[in-house]
Amino acid sequence: MLVSEIDMITPSSLSECLTQLSKEGRKHRLIAGGTDAVVRMKEGKWRPEIWINIKNLKELRYIEESKDFIHIGPLATHTDITHSPLLQRKADVLVDAAGEVGATQMQKMGTIGGNIGTASPAGDTLPALYVLGALLELTSLKNKRIVPIQEFIIGPGRTVLKENEMITKILIKPQRQNEKGIFQKLGPRKAQSISIVNVAISLTMDQDRKCVEGKIAFGSVAPTIIRARKCESMLTLGPLNDELIQNIAKIAWKEVMPISDGRATAAYRRDMASALLERGLYRLIRRWENQ
Template sequence: MLVSEIDVISPLDLDECLTILSREGIQHRLLAGGTDAVVRMKDGKWRPNVWINVKGLNELRYIVKKDGAIHIGPLTTHSDIIRSQLLQTQADVLVEAAREVGATQMQNMGTIGGNIGTASPAGDTIPALFVLGAVLEIRSCNNKRLVPIEEFFIGPGKTVLRQNEMITNIIIQPQEKNEIGIFQKLGPRKAQSISIVNVAVNLIMGENNRQCLGGKIAFGAVAPTIIRAKKCESMLKIAPITDDMIENISKVAWKEVMPITDVRASASYRRDMASALLHRGLYRLMRRWESYES
């Protein structure tokens, strides 16, 4: 089958889209920005009977703060995220991750819902959503459920999403004034390619010098799905995050990740780079925090 030999349905609104998804006997996939879909089809993958083009559903493209939480529509583009003043001030780690999603053209086309739905272990926005405690609203014609993002992925390219469901909302908790985040990525070409390793960090800082009250650390491209570095996280509260403490935490990261060897990098190289990226990220966060205090 050629890439051009495909059937596409473009629903006019969300209700129509959910109705189409509910039809039995149709092998389908949702098409949003299409930045992953075209590549997968050319590689002989992702060949459903029908593509459901949701790009025109503007009701699913938004960034709003409601009832104390930030709600992001799945069709929100990476460029929308980068430009959002709300996210710049209350979800900085997600903005940094969106800046690393390909070139500008990719950021303009690609959507956060597509990045999540692709379920790639190397997806750049996903670690950021992990450390921000994201919850996904998933809907079908007759049902709506909330799924914590850490329970959404079950393997590379695999999620708990059912055939008749789609993501309709992404909910994150805004960062407080004493929270800071950072996203670090290693790729063959900066911001233009799939991550070899990436890491997102979100820290809750205390009143004393470099005192950390807690935090979350999530790695991408080092396991079948995004993983939380729980052992590293437990060390954040032990003592002030001095340069020596950063060194110790990054050494634990080397043991905590579970990478594989593939065409892009060896497992040992990924371990080394996971440790190095976390070291660099924590170091930069502490310098940033000290600049805020001064």
């Protein structure tokens, strides 16, 4: 099928888009920034009968704060995220991750909703959203439901999204004043390639610089993003000194479940997962000491 043989619909409102999604009988797929879609089409994948172009639905492009949550529209670009003062203050790990999604042009075009919907194990914003406990609002013409991101993604490229649904909101809890995060990525070329391994870390510290809660999520080392629960449990065992940080990094080697592919071997990914976690923890401690 040639690109010219695929129909394109451009709805002028969210309700019009949802009406199109509710129609049965033809295979459709949403497109916004198109940074993933173009690649998949070149690979011979993602060949729907109808593309629904939602790029201009301004009602889905926003970053706002309510009493309990930060609300992010699925059409917020990675550049919107990196430039948001609100997210810089209250979701620094997501800002870090969005700044590592491809080159500058890709960050301007690509959207957070697209990164989530693609459900790639190597998606750079996904580990950050996991440690932030993101909730996704999924909307159809007649219903809405809220799904935690870890329940939304069920395998490589696989989600629980129904044919008549779309992501209409991402909800995250704002970081507390004593909470800081960081994102680390290993790729063949810095900030312009698919991650070989990535990791998001969030630490909540007390007045004595002791960790009282920590969250760690790895990408590109399993069929989906994984939370490193054993590593997380070790973060609160004592002061994050050299010995404890290095012991935590060693445990990461056992928690990840990578495969070998054209970009890296499983053994290399395990080693790099440990190294990235160790480096990220040291960088976070320095941030605390320098604030």
